[in-house]
Amino acid sequence: MTIADQIAEFVAETTFDDIPAETVTFVKHLSSKIIAAMLTGSTTRAGMKTAEYVRSKQGPADVGVIGAGFLCELEDAVFINGITSHAAELEDDQFPSATSDITVFPVIFPMAAKLGLTGKEVITASALGLEIMNRVGMFPLSFKGYTDLPFYGVIGAAVTAGKALKLNPEQLKQAMGISMGRASGYIVNFGSDAHYIESAGACRDGLMAALLAQKGLTGNPNIEKWLVDLYAGSEHAIDTQKIVQGLGGSEWRVHEIWIKKYPCCFLTHRHIDMMLDILAEQKVSYGDIERVGIDVGPVDYTCNRPQPKDPEDARFSFQHIMAALMLDGDIDSYHFTPETLSDNRFRNAWPRVSVTNHPDWPAEFMSGVARITVSLKNGEQVVKEKKQALGGPQFPLTQDQFKELYHKYTKSVLTPKEMEETWQVLSNLEKVEDMTGFLKKIVFPGK
Template sequence: MTVTEQVAKFVVDAGIDDIPQKTVQYAKELALSNLGSMIWGSTLPAGKIVTKFVRDMGGTPEAGVIGGGFKTSLPNAALANGNFAHSSEWEGDSRPEMVGVMTVFPVVFPVAEKAGASGKDVLAAAIIAHEVQSHIGLACLPATGRGFFAVPVFGNFGATVATAKLLKLSAVQILRAFGLVASQAAGTLRHHSTMTHFVETGFACRNGVTAALLAGQGITADTNILEDGDLGPGFGSAVAGEADYHIEKVTEGLGREFRFDLLDTKNFPCHSLQQRPLEAALHLVKENSIAYDAVASVEVEMSPGAVHELDLLEPPDSEHTRVSLQHGIAGVLLEKRADRRIFTEEKRVDPRYKEARGKVKLTPRPDWTTPWPEGFDVVTIKLKNGQEHSVKWEAWRGYHKTPMTTDELMAKFKDATSDVLSPAQADRSIELVLNLEKAKDLYELAEIINFP
């Protein structure tokens, strides 16, 4: 049996009873967290643009667009929801493969709505989908160094598996779906400072749905796309390079150890790499009662890779305030918080925020070689009176080793959805999601989140 065939068999055979209860519980909590991110993401500029695009395209009304108040085709709903999930920058991923459930939950909700799937089916599909995209990503780690953005490249496979599992495709159909989605897998790190960085996630969700639907209708494809063959390199060799593709990692531990448990989530609605230094800065400001007017400068010492990702002194739009560490620190200094209310267009253009961003220096430390999320950052706040306050910070709330509590995730959901859902709708959504395994279908939840 080839590796591609082993993966397809795993997708068909694995079910909720094969998954540890702690993983199922974590899946419900991450479903709630990511659903809140999508609802808020639908209100942001990139979300509004994609919602209008999808509405204008029309399509068979098969599934609702989250926060949109209308139904569209399944691929279009997945496109919109995937964009919402990432544009909020409030999702999370697992490292070092750098994929997350932002290519899973935006898919399982609309597919379950169309298929009438149960809550247990949804949870199983989400977990199994992440296992597959995660393992493929682990086998292809050098792809990022070649310029590929892991979320849309490997997330395509997660979206495919999520759809295939809920639509109950056969192993042969799943093999064909893998071949189909491999021809759509794309994404580049060049878009980091543009809205395309977010839309790429929507593309992955749409592509996975499309591949599964076409395979289900009988479209044929190469059925061993993960292997190299007589016709040329397989998917992994193509994106990672033949010498650096480790195909054995695709099935190593698959179904026995669940990488879903290693997913991080975010306390703050911004880039993953900001979670630790923002928490450290908040600690310093609150612990020492530091007023903004007393601050001369802030230095954040980080790995060179983290500095490269987060050094954005002048974010070009409100979305990209969430990938600017200077902006996040400015919010901490000015307002003693790093919640979604600081990552807005109003704050981006505020002269006080511009001044505060200018006080923040990101210092790369080449000798810090421990891969994130391990390691630490150092934040130092220098005051105008000559005093300094410094802290070395390692873990953060949302890191899988120090996870957010259920109560914290419920509060996060209520905050994220407060501009869209009524308090009663938010409470009912929480109840439904945290009891997903008891749901016969998702119709009530779909009505709330799609037609608020």
């Protein structure tokens, strides 16, 4: 059997009861994180402009757009959700190949509204989409300048949609084949709206692939050749059979996903964790700090942006992020505004931060052991190193920590009552037979 044959049978045959309990819990936690991302992302410039674009089309009012307060065609709702989930910079990723949950949850919740899915069906389709995406996408493409997230994410979206549509194995194979032909994404777009449009396109195109496969259209689901061709001419060797090793066993690759705690590029998060620790342990702030040195690998070096040109660029700037930490002891969405970028406090702090590239480290996301060196004005120097951020597989978050993140990133959109009610639904999603009331709350917050 080919890899696609094995994946298609696994997806078609797997039921909610086949999914390990700890995976069900983790998928529910991930869903809460991305619902929060879509809600806060609906208030970003990119989110509002995309909603404005879709409204102008005056298409059919089928399903709701999360946080936006209006109905539109299913594929448009999925596209906007894909934008908002990423514009908030709160996606959760597998590493070193950065496949992400923001090509799964923006798809499944509008489909739940369209198809009348139960909570168990939402969890099952999401878990399978994440699992297959993480398996096919375990091979980093960053050495080619590609962004793994949308490139592999379109397959996760197709599998998620295909399961929700109850496609048979042959249809699932064709959906994967069609979606592979839509794969795209480039690191050069980091710090621009194109970065968000790429992942939103993966959401929409994955859904389209499943809908077309349902109608009998075909693709070539030769995953082995697709991946080998992608790696052709490189010094990297891959074993595509790893994709199906242990498939359907007790250990799901969903758990390889790292949780993103701060609304900025994930490549900065290990250093953020270390900087927060230093500020707390040393009881220091901006006035005590002479210099901050950041050590990274060749891909993470893309976040060396000494003078960020706009709020999106600032989300990818070590200099701006470290300035916020030194000045305010925190990093939050309000740090990425035109007003903050023009604030002389921040502009004067940027030069205190330098970034050193280590080209000998692997050319992949989160490569090497991240290092930060903080030089204090009293002559002391504090050095920390970290391989994995808090929220990675080695340092998983608790349910209380997920709830804290949910409240932090929905408080500007939901009322306290809505926050608690929607959190309770997501925490007990497998018990929900009718999603209508919940979906109404997140589509029309405050109404």
